[in-house]
Amino acid sequence: MPLWWPLLLASLLFAIGVYGVLVRRNAVLVLMGVELMLNAVNINFVAFDAQLRDRFHGGQTFALFVIVIAAAEIGLALAIVLLVFRTHGHIEVDDLRELADRDPEDAR
Amino acid sequence: MSLAAGSGSGTGWVQAIFVLLSLVALASALLVVTTAHMVHAALWLVVTLGSVAGIYLVLAAEFVAWVQVLIYVGAVVVLLLFALMLTRAPTGRQDDLNLRRVVPAALVAALVGALLTVTVVAGFHDVRIDLNGAVVGSAETTGTTVFTMWVLPFEVLSVLLLAALVGAIALSRLRTDGDG
Numbered sequence: 001m002p003l004w005w006p007l008l009l010a011s012l013l014f015a016i017g018v019y020g021v022l023v024r025r026n027a028v029l030v031l032m033g034v035e036l037m038l039n040a041v042n043i044n045f046v047a048f049d050a051q052l053r054d055r056f057h058g059g060q061t062f063a064l065f066v067i068v069i070a071a072a073e074i075g076l077a078l079a080i081v082l083l084v085f086r087t088h089g090h091i092e093v094d095d096l097r098e099l100a101d102r103d104p105e106d107a108r
Numbered sequence: 109m110s111l112a113a114g115s116g117s118g119t120g121w122v123q124a125i126f127v128l129l130s131l132v133a134l135a136s137a138l139l140v141v142t143t144a145h146m147v148h149a150a151l152w153l154v155v156t157l158g159s160v161a162g163i164y165l166v167l168a169a170e171f172v173a174w175v176q177v178l179i180y181v182g183a184v185v186v187l188l189l190f191a192l193m194l195t196r197a198p199t200g201r202q203d204d205l206n207l208r209r210v211v212p213a214a215l216v217a218a219l220v221g222a223l224l225t226v227t228v229v230a231g232f233h234d235v236r237i238d239l240n241g242a243v244v245g246s247a248e249t250t251g252t253t254v255f256t257m258w259v260l261p262f263e264v265l266s267v268l269l270l271a272a273l274v275g276a277i278a279l280s281r282l283r284t285d286g287d288g
Contacts, residue, residue, distance in 0.1 A: 001123050003235040005230035006167065009130045013137055013156075015221025020141030022213035028191045029146065032153055035184065036137055039160050042176075046169045049245075051237045056257040058171045062246045064254075065285035067172075067179050068265055074184050077189045079279040085195045 006047035027081045028093040031074065038070045039088035123238060126166050133159040146197045150188050157181050168242040171250040 011038055020033025042063040049059025085091050136155035143149050157180040164173035243249060254262055 001119075001126060001235045001239065003232045003237050004162055004229045005123075005126060006163065006237075007232060008225055009133065009163070011224035011228060012221055013160075014143055014224060015217045016134070016137045018220050019213055019217035022216060023141065023210055026197070028188055028195065028197070029141075029149055032140055032149055032188065032208070035153065035180070036140065036156065039157065039180075042172075043160065043163060044165045046172060047237065048163055048197070049169065050167045050239060050242060051235060053242065057243075057245055057253045058258075059252055060172050060173040060250060061258050063164075063169070064175060065261065065265055067175055068269060069134060071179055071184065072269050074187055075276045076272050076279070078187055081191055082194055083279055083282060091195050095243050105188065 003047060003051050006043055010040040010047070013043070025087075025092045025094050027077075027084070027093050030093060031077055031081075035070065035074070038066060042066055066093040122166055123210070126163065128161045129159045129166065133163065144201045145199070146192055147189070147199055147201065150185055150192065153188070154181055157185070166239075167237070168239060169245045171245050174247075208247050252283050 017033045017040060020036060021030050022033075023103040024030050024033065045059040045091030047059075049057060049063075052059070081091050084096065087090070088096065136152045136159070139152040140149050140156060143152060157176060161173045161176040161181070164170075164176060227257050
């Protein structure tokens with residue numbers, strides 16, 4: 001199998017994840033885009049592991065580590081999302097502007 | 109899994125399975141980011157992650173594939189569905205899930221995809237993966253390498269996971285009726 005097949009798949013999945021992160025307005029759907037990007041990176045790791053025949057399986061081990069970090073990230077992020085829902089009543093990322101840096105004269 | 113370790117005549121089958129799984133993954137990923145039902149997005153994410161697990165199997169990463177099924181499909185998607193439920197997400201069709209920035213977002217995503225695609229295809233177009241006789245990353249192989257070669261990162265990662273869990277619990281117990 002040519003190496004660029006899995007790499008092409010990973011690139012397209014990453015681009016789809018970028019689109020999801022940029023276009024969705026619900027925070028949970030934004031997190032789904034982040035998960036797609038992390039999976040694309042994992043495909044790269046596993047593909048290069050298979051190509052390099054690494055004796056220590058560095059690619060597969062790193063893919064496992066990325067999965068663990070993604071699990072930690074999703075746990076923390078969903079806790080934050082629920083907290084935002086409790087305090088604001090919605091989780092639409094476009095309307096959460098407390099930390100925005102804006103001029104005093106065009107403050108809403 | 110002898111899927112990846114098949115002899116020469118099996119190479120065509122391996123490539124066909126890989127292409128089919130890739131098409132399923134890409135189509136369902138597109139549905140994840142474009143569907144107008146929020147719960148459907150989570151369910152299409154299951155299809156995407158499952159076909160990526162199949163791709164790991166084809167690429168001789170057996171343990172990673174089962175961990176993907178357990179952690180992602182089993183835990184992460186259930187967490188996402190719980191978050192959708194707890195934030196009272198409407199289950200019907202919603203036409204305002206996307207921002208009004210569809211065209212710029214699609215432009216940026218297309219540029220990212222084009223840049224990555226051109227780079228990897230130009231860099232690795234003559235490199236091949238030889239899956240015949242590849243060492244399958246079974247639980248035994250992965251466990252041996254993790255606990256001989258990668259012990260320190262593994263332990264650091266366990267501390268990170270503990271810190272993340274403590275942080276999640278602390279965040280969800282935070283009092284919101286105060287001034288904080």
